[in-house]
Amino acid sequence: MTEAKKVIKRPRGKARVVEGKCIACGARCESSCPVQAIEMTDAGEPAVLSDKCIGCVKCVKVCPAQALEMFFTPEELKILDEISKQSGAAELEEELDPEAKALAEKLATYRGVWVFVEQTEGEVAKVSWELIGKGRELADTLGVKLSALVIGEHVEPICLEAFCYGADQAYLVDGVQFRHYRTEAYLKALCRLIATYRPEIILMGATGMGRDLAGAVATVVGTGLTADCTGLAIDDKRNLMQTRPAFGGNIMATIMCDKFRPQMATVRPHVMQMGERVEERHGAIIRVTCPVREEEMLTRVLAIIRDKNEGHVDVAGAEFIVSGGRGMMGKENFALLHQLAEQLGGVVGASRSAVDAGWMPHERQVGQTGKTVRPKIYIACGISGAIQHLVGMQDSDLIIAINRDKDAPIFEVAHYGIVGDLFEVVPAITQRLRSLKQRPQGAERECVNG
Ligand SMILES: Cc1cc2nc3c(=O)[nH]c(=O)nc-3n(C[C@H](O)[C@H](O)[C@H](O)COP(=O)(O)OP(=O)(O)OC[C@H]3O[C@@H](n4cnc5c(N)ncnc54)[C@H](O)[C@@H]3O)c2cc1C
DSSP states (O other), X not given: OOOOOOEEEOOXXXXXXXXXXXXXXXXXXXXXXXXXXXXXXXXXXXXXXXXXXXXXXXXHHHOTTOXXXXXXXXXXXXXXXXXXXXXXXXXXXOOOOHHHHHHHHHHTTOXXXXXXXXXXTTXXXXXXXXXXXXXXXXXXXXXOOEEEEEEESSOHHHHHHHHHHTOSEEEEEEOGGGSSOOHHHHHHHHHHHHHHHOOSEEEEESSXXXXXXXXXXXXXXXXXXEEEESEXXXXXXXXXXXXXXXXXXXXXXXXXXXXSSSEEXXXXXXXXXXXXXXXXXXXXXXXXXXXXXXXXXXXXXXXXXOOXXXXXXXXXXXSEXXXXXXXXXXXXXXXXXXXXXXXXXXXXXXXXXXXXXXXSOGGGBBSTTSBOOOOSEEEEESOOOOHHXXXXXXXXXXXXXXXXXXXXXXXXXXXXXXXXXXXXXXXXXXXXXXXXXXXXXXXXXXXXXX
16 A cells, blocks of 8 residues: 655745835836736835735845845744655645746757758868767767758768767758858758757857857847857756856856757867767768748859968967967067977967067967967967966967966966076077987987987
8 A cells, every 4th residue: 555645835925025125126026027916106116916926936036125025924834834844754846836837848849969060162160070079978968869960062971971970960951052151041941940850959160150150040049149168068957058258258157048949059169179080980861951042042152262361370270389479579579489380380379469569460369369279289488378368278288388477377277387588498499499300310319218
């Protein structure tokens, strides 16, 4: 025989006004009430209609002056007392706020993690594979599928590549109207996919295309978007915790979108680590047609003209970077860094101070408002290590800092620190590399062994 469990319903009480505390802040309590149980008096103070109040506590929470409180009748207080005494022995029926219940039910209809695989003329942006790696982790935590979202013309091979990087399946929208990226066409395709398959998370690269598309999609579907995330994780309620620098990079903020789906985030290239590519991985391709008519499009791509600027340097993709800051003292001194970079087969980067001073072009800037880099070796010369610089380079495999101030914050992230004058240290390293290269191979080995 099973024993019936004693169920005690927790009384919810009613809100009431605490005399003399209201500061007439502007009817926040009235608008927070889901059942119109608050009316404003001529003095701009609230009056609670007890018969309508459902005890949801919302007005109490929004009041900045603690001018509203919950009130319980003596009978209700007795029940509360009994509950607290029996805590653990009786099963409490936690009545979920009807609004919260409806929200939870709505959110539960969205499942799965999607990564938008960005391609231009069939060439995939590397950040997409980095996001597939991160998406895999999130999908495993949530116990759902990871889907690649591939849009373009003749782009089916990209789906197969996405499987190698870890996607379980791919949604493929393939057609001549998607040959070149155009906001309207891609927006329509993506919104249609979201409406049909309802993913809970969508990740995109924080590239020109990703930023454009993500913003447009989030606006149309009416959800939140966190740009330039540096960390992504799942909380105990299946929400995506989206971490990014805030207030000029002085704090790291974790942002949640707990009332809307899908949760959307963009991530800059090189922030997430690319997962391992496994040739044998396979998945399912779901082909989706999206009737986008050419005559409805406001833009037409006539030609793609590649940047022919010979001087263009890809700092973000470089394996060796020698960066200079305000400590370089002048544009002409960057020649020292170019010489060192040349010996390493790398490129020269810069802090914002150096860029603002006009010593280096903005495309070389590393940091929060510049590029995020992840080279094998990053050499910081005359850079103090402000947080806005660190967020752009702290994930480099090996960091070497040269600074004459032994307390410079850059030494906190550096694997090797050289306290000294960069005008002596940098030429000495360059010279050493040069002479090592000039030695015959055997001698070099001797030198290393010695
Ligand atoms: C919203 C916002 C975004 C930002 N974005 C970026 C960004 O993307 N990237 C970025 O870099 N900054 C950014 N900044 C600026 C950042 O806060 C710092 O001001 C900047 O990084 C400092 O540059 P620095 O280290 O070159 O200069 P400083 O802080 O002036 O440091 C110069 C260093 O050089 C050393 N030094 C001087 N002479 C020598 C010598 N002869 N030998 C050795 N060492 C020497 C000094 O000891 C000092 O540590 C941003 C700021 C804000 C508010």
